Amino acid sequence: MSGWVSVGEWLILGYFIILHFVYIGLNFVAYASITRSRLRRFGALTAVDPAFMPPVTLIVPAYNEEGGIVASVKSILQLTYPTFEVVVVNDGSTDGTLDRLHEAFALAEYGEAYRDRVPTAPVRRFMISRTYPAVRVVDKENGGKADAVNAAVNVARYPLFCTIDADSVLQRDSIQRVVQPFLDDGSVIASGGTIRVINESVIREGFLEQLAMPSKMLVRFQVVEYLRAFLFGRLGWSAFNGLLVLSGAFGMFRKETVIAAGGFRTDTLGEDMEMVVRLHRIMREAKRKYRVAYIPDPIVFTEAPENLRTLGRQRIRWQRGLGESLRMNRGLAFRGFPGWVSYPFNLLFEMYGSFVEVLGYLITAVAFATGTISLSAFFAFLLVSFGLGLAFSASAVVLEELSFHVYPRRSDLLALMGAAVLENFGYRQANAWWRLIGVIRHVRGAEASWGVMTRRGIASSGDAYTRSGESPTGVHT
C-alpha cells in the first residue's frame, strides 16, 4: 500500500512541478508582453487613419432573444469604428425576436445573392433595415449557434468578422483594439482580447459606465480566475503563437480562412475553441505562415454565474468543449509550437489534469486517514497545492496592477487579494471536480446540451444561447 502511495505521490508531485514550470514561463512572457503593450497604447501614432481600418462584419446570432436583441444591436451600432455592418441571425426563434427587430429597424425583405459557402440549415429570407442600412437580418431555421454564425459568414460583406453574444457588453473602441493585430501583422488570422466579469457593475445604454467589485465571494473567485487565465495564460501562449482558445464572446476572424476551414462545427459545445484549434491544424498542415493574436486589453465584459449549480454546469460544458476541440483536431499534435507544446499541454494538463488533481486530493486524504502518511506529509501536500495556487493568483493581480488596474479603489485590490487566498479552500477543489465530470462525460460521449444560464443583470430570456468561448480554460491552477 505504502509503495503505491509513494509512487502516486511522486507522480502527482511531478505533475505539479511540470505544470507550474510552464506557468512560470508563461508568467515571465506575460510580464514582457504587458510592458510592450503599455508602450504601444501610449504611442499616439497607433491611432490608425480610419481610411486604413479594414471594414468588419459583426455577427449577432439570436435565438429567443426578444428581451434584449434590440438593445444589443443598438448598442453595437454605437461602437466607434469607421466601417462595419451588423448581421443578426434569427436562428428559428419561437418568441418575438424577429418581430422586435422588424419594429425597431424597419426591416425590408430583399433578394440576397446567397452563396452557400458553408452549409447551414435552410435560410428563409434576408432583410435589410431601412433606417440603419448597415443592419441586415438573416431569418433561418433553427440549427444552433454555430450554424447561425455560419449563415452570417455566408452573407458577410467584409474580410473580417466577429461574433458578438447578445448579452455581452463591449467597450466603444473594442473593434478598433481587436482589429489592430490584423494591421500590425498581415499573417494574423484571428485575434481576441480579455474578458472581464461585470456583475453588479453600472451599465448604461449597453456600455459599461462603472466597473464594480462583485460582492459575492463566488463571483470574486471568478474575477481572480479570469485575471489568471487571460492576463498570463493567454498572453503567455500567444507570444509563441500557441494560443488555442479565443473568446467566443468577441473574437475577430479572417473570413476567408474560416470559410476555407469549413466554417464552425455544429457538433461541438465549444465551437469557437474548436475553430481556433482547427485553424492552427489546417495552417500547420498547409505549412502556411499565420498567427493567432491576443491583446491584453479588456474588450468584453460578461456576467459570471452567481450560484454553484450554474457555475458547475458551465465548467462541465467548457471542459467537454475543450475535449471535443482537442479530439477533433488530433492532427495538430507534433506540428510546430502549438503541436509540440500547446496541444500536449492542453491535453495532459488542462483536460486530463483534473484526474490527477482530484486523485491527488483523494490519495492524500485517504492515506492520511489510514495512517499511511504522517500529519507533516499531509500538510506538506496541502502547502504545495495552496502555495502554488496563491502564487499564480497573486502574480495575476500584479499583472493587473501593471497594466489596466480596472478596479480603482484600494479596497478592491484588498478584495481581489482576499479572493486569491480564499479560492484555495473549496473553490479550486470544486472546479477540479466539475472538470473531472466534464472529462468523464466527454469520454462517455454524453449528448451535448447547452443548459440554461441564470442571469440577472443583462436581459436575456432563459433559453437563449449560453456562451462557451469566454472559458478561462488555460490557467486553472
Added chain:
Amino acid sequence: MFDLSGESVIVRISIVIGLGALAAASVFLLVAFALRGRLVRQTERRAAIEAVWLPVMLQSMRQEFPTTPTLRRRERGAVLALWNRMTAAIEGEAVERLCVFADRAGLITAARALSKEGSGEELVVAATFLGRNRDAAGVPVLLDLAQKEPIVVRAEAARALVRIEPEAGVRSVVPMIARWEDCHSAVAVAILRDAPSEVVSEVVAGHALAAQDPGAQARLVDVLAIIKGRAGHAAARTLLDRQPPPEVASRCLAVLREHRAPEDAILVRPYLKHEMPFVRVQAVAALARLQGSGDVWRIAGCLGDRDWWVRNRAARAVVTSPAIARSLVELLASVHPDRYARGALVQVLGEIGAS
C-alpha cells in the same frame, strides 16, 4: 511544529516548494500593493506638477512671461507630456509662445536629455516634444530615435522630423518607411500628414517606382491613395503600364479611382480581365468612378464574373450609374441570361431600394 527528520524526500521537497511558493505569493501581493501605491503617488505627483506648470504655461500663452518654476529631473517626462497636450489642443500664435516658453524653461534641454536616457514612454514624449517645438537642433537626436525599437518610438521620431523640416523630413523619412516592414501604411500616412501633399506625393512616388520589393511598393502606393498628388497619380499610371504584381496593381487602381481622371479608363479596362479577383474588383470600382460613357456596359459585362465580389461591385456600379435608367436595370435583372448576374442585380436593387 513538525519533526521532519524521519520524513521522506518527497515530503521535504514538497515543503520547500510550498514555502517557496508562499514566499513568492507574499512578495507578489506586496508588489501589487506597492504598484497601487506607486500609481496613487504618480497620479498625485502629476496633479501637483500640473498645478504648478499649467497656470505658468497658460500665462505664457497670454504673453505674460511669468517666472518659470525649476524643472526637476524626475518631473521632466510629466512636464513635457503636459506641454505636448497643450500644443496639441491649440493652434496659431499661442503655440509659438509656448515654444518660446519651452526654451526659457529649459524644456528643450530636458527633451534632448530624455531622448538619450529615457524609458520607452519618455522617448515617445521627447520625440513628440521636439517635433511640436520644431527645434531644428533636435534633428540629429530624432534621426537616432528613428533607428530605435519599437515602431512606436521610430514612428514618433519620424513624424517629428517631418514636422520640423517638412521637405527635408519627408526626403529622409520615406526611405525609412520603405524599409520598415512593421510600418503599416496607416502609420506611414500619419507620419507624413504634416507635410505638403505634393511633396509627399512626389517623394513617395519616386520611391514606389524604384522599389524592388513588392511589399514595400504596395505600402508606398497605399500612401499615394490617401495623400493625393499629381506625382502619385502619374506613378500609379506608370506602374500599371508595367503590369506589376497583383497586390501592387490593385493599389494602383485604387489611386486612379481616387483621382477620377477619365483618361485613366484606358489603363483600367485591361484589368477587368485580370486573373486575380481582388484586382478585378478594384478595376470595376475604379472604372465605375471614372464614369466613361461606354464603360458602364463593360462593367455590366462583369456581372457574370466567376467571383461573387466582382459581380456584386459590377451590379452596384450598374444600379447606381446615371447612364442606365432604373427601368432598364430592372429589366436586366429579370432577363439576364446568367442567373448569378440576375442574383447580383436583384440583391443590389433590394439593398439600395431599402436604404
